Amino acid sequence: MTEEKKPEERKPRKHATEAAGKIGPMVKAALAENLRAKEEGEPIAYSFIFSSYDEIIRAMDIMPAWTENYAGVCGAKRDAQRFLERAESENFSRSLCTYALCGLGFDSWREETGEMPPDAPWGGQARPTVMLGSGQIICDPRYKWYQAAQHYMPDVPVYVAGLPFPPYEDDYDYRDVQDYYVKYIVEELRGLVAFLERHTNRKMDWDRLSEVVDISDRTWNMISEAYDLRKAVPCPMGTGDAMNTMVPMTFMMGTQEAYDFFKDLYDELKRKIANKEGIIPDEKYRLLWGGGLPAWFALSDFNYFNSKGAVFPAEVTYRQVEPVYELDMPKVSDPLEHLAWRWVKYWAYRHDKARKRPGSNPDVERLIEYIEEYKIDGVVIHEAFSCRSWHPGLIWQLNQLKRVYRDIPSLILESDIVDISSYNEADTRARIDAFIDTLEAVKSKKG
C-alpha cells in the first residue's frame, strides 16, 4: 500500500549563508500558522507564486497556502511518492506537473478520510476556503490544478485571474499593446478582490493595500541589490542557497518580514565580501543556473559542485524581480494599477536590449547579461520532466546563446521537481564530473 511508504532519512544540506539556514524553520512556522488559522476559522487561500496577487491577499488578511511550496516540502523530505501514486490511482497521468499531482494526491486523501494523511510532512496542508489560480502565458497547472482539485472539494470556489504579458515580437513593440494588457489585469485583480470579499468575509482596506504594495516594491529593490552582491569574487552566496532564499521572495512578498530578511541577507553578503569570504575557499569555476526548477530532493548536488571548485553566483530560476526603479513605470495612485504595470514592465524588462542583438530574445539576453556581469564560465540547466512551464525552450536558449553570443560550456541535468524516481545520483554526478573536466580543459586552453 502506498500509504505505508516512509520517507528516506537524509542529512540537511550545508548552506553558505546564515540567511539560507533560517528558511527551514520559516517554512515550518508558515505551515503551522496555516493549521492554526484553519483551527480558528480564518480564511485560507490556495495560491500560486508569481501571480501578482500576493499583496491583495496580505492586505485582506487572508492566509495564503502556497501549494507549490507544500509539494516542494514533500519532495525535499523525500515523502512525495505516496501522494503522486495516489493521484495516479485517481487517473491523473504521471507526466503532469508533479507539484500538482502531489497536491491533488494529498487533497484527495485528506478529503476522503476527513483528516490529514498519516505523518504528513510538517503537519500537512489545511483545507482551503478559496483557491486562486491564474491565467498567464506560462503554466497550464495554474488554471487546471485547482479546477481538478474541485473534484475533491466541490464546495471550494476557484478564481482564475488573467495575468498575461506581451510576447516579444518582431513587428510590434510591447508599448503598442501595454495599455490594454494593464487595463485587463486591473479588471482581473479587481474581480479577485470582489471574489475574496464575497467568499471570505474580509473587506479590502485600500490604504493597507497601498502600504503592502510599497513594502513589496522596496523588497523587490532590496532583493535585486542583495543578489547583485553575488557578482563579487569569490562569490559569497550560490544558487543552492538561493533555492532557500526564494521562500521569502515567493511566499512572503508584501510582508515586512520578507523585506527585513533580504536586508539582513544584504548586510551578511556585504560582510562576507569585506572579509573575502566565498562559498568555498578556492573558487575555480563560476556557473550560471540557466533555467529549470531544481530537484528539491537533490539540492545537495549544489554542494557536490562546490566540492569540485564550482560555484553558482547567479540563477535565472526564482529571480522574478528587477529593481522597480528601473522598470520605467508610470506613477499611478491605484495600487492595483501599480501591480499591473509592474507585472507587464517586469516581463518586458529586456525587450529593448534583445532588439539590439539580431537573433536574440529576452531570455537569451538575460543569460548573456548574467554571463558578463557575474563572470560566468559555464551554464547549467535542469530539465524537470513534469513541468512544461519553465522548461520548454531551455535547450533552444542554450543553442541560441551559442549562435548569437559565444560558445560556452553547458550542462543539461535531467530529473524532476518532486518525483524522486526520475533521479539517478550516480548518473547526475558523473555528468557533473564530465562537465567539470570540460571547464578545466577550456580554462587550460585559455591559459
Add this chain to the structure above:
Amino acid sequence: MQVDVSGRGLVTVEKYYQDYGSRARELKKQGRRIMGYLCAFTPVEIIAAAGFVPFRIKGDVNEPITKADTEMETIVCPLVRSCFDVALKGKYEFLDGIVIPHACDSISRTYDVWKYTLNLPYSHLINMPHSTGEPSLNFYKSILGTFRTSLGKFAGKEISDQSLNQAISLYNQNRAKVRELYELRKTAPPSISGAEVAKLLIAAVSIPVEEANQLIDSVIKEVKQRKAVPAAKPARIMVVGAQVDDVAFIDLIEDSGAWVVADDLCPGAREFFADVDVTADPIDGIAERYLRKIKCGRTFREKKGDYEDYLEERFGHIGRFIKDSKVDGVVLYIYKYCDPYGFDVPAMKSYIESVGAPVLYLEDEYSMSTIGRLRTRIQAFLELIGSK
C-alpha cells in the same frame, strides 16, 4: 484555380490525406501565399481574410522524431514535437509564416523555438486568455486587433471588415457542412466510417476553405449514393481527446469491431461545430467563438451552480453526443504531457459515467509504435460493452 472534385470526393480526400500538404504546395507554385498554424484556436477567418491559405500543421505518427530533439525538449507534448520535427525536415517548405495561439504550454512556450528555428518571413503569437468573463473577452478582442494589424502589414494591405465577413461566411458554411456530415454517422450502422470522417476533416484543414466546402459536399453526395450497406458492428464508440490528426487510432478501434460514430476532437466536432455569429464588428463574433464556444480543456470556465452543473457546463456537449449518436462507450484518448486534458480526466470520466456510458481512458504518445500496443485494451473494452 479551384480543383473540381465532384464525383471524386473520397478519392481526393485520400490523396490529400496521404500526401498531406500537396495541395498547398501546388497553390504555392501558382502564387498563393500559405500561412501555417497550430491548433483549433487559431482564428483562420483572419488569415483567410488577409488573402492567405490557412494551413494546419500536423505531425506524422509514422515518422520517428529525430531532428526536433536538438532544439525542443522531449517533455513537450508528443504531437507538438512531431509537428515541429516534420516541419524541420522540410515537409512544409511552402509556408510563408506561422501563427501560434496561446493554447497550452506545449504550444505557446515553444513559440520562440518555432519562430527562430524555422525562420519564416512571418510569425505571430496570439496571446489568448484562459478565462471567459467580459474582461477576458474584451482583452481577447484587442489581441485579435493586434493580430489583424500585424498580419495586414505582412500581407501588404489592411484586412477589411468586408473580407473578414466573407471569410466568416465561408467558414460558417464549412462548419454547417461538417455538421451535416456528422448526421450521416447517426444511422445504424453509420453511413460513413469514423476513419473516413477523420481523413476528410484532416484534409479539409490543409486546403482553402472554398475547396474544403466543395470537397465535403462531394463526399456527402457520394456517401448518400453508396449502394453497399456498411457492415453492422456491435459497438458505437465516441473518441474524446486533444488533436488527433491521424486516423491510425480510429482505424484501430474500427478494425477491432466497432464504429467510431462521434468525437470531441480536433480536427473534429470540437473544432468544426461552433459558428461565428454575424456581428457588426466581425472581430466580436470571432472572439466569442474562439474564447467561449469551443469547449476545450485549455479554457477555464468559472463554476456556476453546484458541481454537477459545472460538469454539465464543461462536458455537456459530450453527453449530448452520447445521447444523439447512441454511443455505447467512450474512449478518452489523451497524450502524455498534455496538461489541459490530463487534469480533466477524473472529472470527465466521472461525468461520462454519470450519463451512463462506460469509459476507457488511454494515455498515448503519438506514435505508431505505441498505438499498436493499445489494441488489447480496446478489444477488452469492446468485450465489456458487448457483455452489457
